[in-house]
Amino acid sequence: xxxxxxxxxxxxxxxxxxxxxxxxxxxxxxxxxxxxxxxxxxxxxxxxxxxxxxxxxxxxxxxxxxxxxxxxxxxxxxxxxxx
Numbered sequence: 001x002x003x004x005x006x007x008x009x010x011x012x013x014x015x016x017x018x019x020x021x022x023x024x025x026x027x028x029x030x031x032x033x034x035x036x037x038x039x040x041x042x043x044x045x046x047x048x049x050x051x052x053x054x055x056x057x058x059x060x061x062x063x064x065x066x067x068x069x070x071x072x073x074x075x076x077x078x079x080x081x082x083x
Contacts, residue, residue, distance in 0.1 A: 043063060044056040052069035056079070065076040 039060055041058050042055060043058045046054045048054055052067065055066045055068060057064050057066055062081075063079040065079060067074045067076055
C-alpha cells in the first residue's frame with residue numbers, strides 16, 4: 001500500500017476523532033449530557049414467571065413500571081406519588 005494513502009487515511013481518522021471530541025464537549029457544555037449519578041435506577045424487580053419480569057424504575061424522582069419478556073419490553077405507566 002502506498003505511503004500517501006496511509007497518511008491520507010490517518011489524517012481522515014484524526015479529523016473524525018477531532019470532530020467527535022468537539023461534538024461531545026459541546027453537548028456537555030449545552031447540558032445535553034449529564035454526569036450526575038443516580039438519575040435512573042432500578043428500585044425493585046419481580047420475576048412473574050421464568051420469562052417475564054416486572055421492574056420498578058426511578059427516573060428523576062418519578063417511578064415507572066416496566067414489563068419485560070420475550071415478546072418485548074412494555075412501559076406500563078408512571079406510578080402516582082404517595083400522598
